[in-house]
Amino acid sequence: MNDPLFKRKMDAHGRITIPQDLRMRMGMQQQDEIDIYPMHNHLILKKRIPTCFITGKPTLYPFSFLKGKLLIGQEGVQVLQTELENYHQTHMKLAMESSKTE
Numbered sequence: 001m002n003d004p005l006f007k008r009k010m011d012a013h014g015r016i017t018i019p020q021d022l023r024m025r026m027g028m029q030q031q032d033e034i035d036i037y038p039m040h041n042h043l044i045l046k047k048r049i050p051t052c053f054i055t056g057k058p059t060l061y062p063f064s065f066l067k068g069k070l071l072i073g074q075e076g077v078q079v080l081q082t083e084l085e086n087y088h089q090t091h092m093k094l095a096m097e098s099s100k101t102e
Contacts, residue, residue, distance in 0.1 A: 018045070052076040 008016040018028065026047060028034070033048040049058040052073035059073030072080065 054079050 006019050006022065008019075010016050023029075028047055035046045035048050037044040037046065049060065050062050050071045051057060052059045052062060052075065053070050054072055054076030057073060057075065059071070059076075062071035062073050063077060064071055
């Protein structure tokens, strides 16, 4: 087996540090979430791509609401905008109809 490119020791809490140049190459930044997949006797680390709350699809540049707890992609924003417009039109019609009967 080949020698590893990087060697790291695990601390008492089970943590390792990913080398800075590797984080930079992978586009990883502070506070990014990392998925860990156990495979046989290996661990696969993968940068998590955020998913849109509305569509459930991965989105690279989501709009962040509620301090990052609600992420919405561009497509999700369009869906939400359409839904809000439909909701507004429906309720405006109902309000106009109820004012006519009074």
